[in-house]
Amino acid sequence: MGEIVVVRNGSGPEVLLVHGGAGPRTTWGALAPLAERWTLAYVHRRGYPPSPPPQERQDFAVDALDLAPLLTGRPHVVAHSYGVLGTLIAAAAAPGSVRSLTLIEPPLNHLVPEDAEVARLERLGDTVLAHGMDTPPAQLREFLRLAGAPIGDGPLPEEVVAGVRRAHGGRPTSEARPQLDVIRDAGVPVLVVSGDHAATFERICDALAAALCGERSVHPGAGHFVAAAPGFAERLETFLRKNTFRR
Incomplete structure (x- = not known):
């Protein structure tokens, strides 16, 4: 498989941005001003040009393999929706390689059983x-x-x-079971974020934050694309600054 493309902009500590079903521009456009103080590294998952198409299908396990070499510089990682699944798998495989994780409305439905x-x-x-x-x-x-x-x-x-x-034909999110306990036990700083537009996402994010002993933040106003919501960029930057120089 060819390597995926990562487009970097800005200067400062690296923030790796992993989109979900929508592309980087739609998902992360509102964060562009942060490039004045951070290196924003826009991941293009397989099937999202200029990255190559997937060999078979969209697959969070393949995403994890693609992300693994991008963690060698120990970036902060911000992931959205389907992109959270591969991010968590990659982080669990090498929890010391991520400076922090910001996780936005992932489809980890199994965290809320019997709902x-x-x-x-x-x-x-x-x-x-x-x-x-x-x-x-x-x-x-x-x-x-x-x-x-x-x-x-x-x-x-x-x-x-x-x-x-x-x-179409992508790997079902119901098959994802990232090793959250490994990330939690490694003490990785985590921020879990939702947009207060659907009670189901709120409950999933509450459960994820509890499982990872993470911080929790809610930013309404942009639906599922929470990165565009009022106050999100400021909250994210506060979290990043707090965890940039930790060992």
Whole structure:
């Protein structure tokens, strides 16, 4: 497999930005001013140009392999949605190689067992991955709204359709079981963030923060794309500064 592309901008300690289903520009655009004080390293996951396409499918285990060599410089890592899964697997394999983790609304539904709404969210996400544009329209639109896609009542925008097709056949998030205890026991500083737009994500993020003994922050106003929400960039920078010089 060819290597993935990482585009760096700015100066200062490195912050590795790992996107989920949407690309880096959509996910991280609001953080651009931080490049005045930090090196923002924008990861392009497989299937997101200029990185090569995946050999078989979107797969968080392959993401973890791609991320592993990017951790040698001990960056801060900020990850969103599906991108959190590969990030956690890579971090658990070498917890000393990350300075801190900021985790935004990951699909770690198994952390909230016996919750009917979370279980439904998991089924919905797995259905869209399995069937793509052939997902029943009502279910597809419900999932896309939860995922922050810019849709209305009319035809789906071309970029949204392209995103669904890119994710089609991807590895189901329900199979992800990162070793959270390894990260917790290593004392990695963790910030878990949500956008207060869906109760299911709030409960998942609460459970993740508890499992990792991490800090918890909520920033409404941008739906699933929490990095664009008011106050997020300031909260992130406070967290990064606090953990930049730790051993």
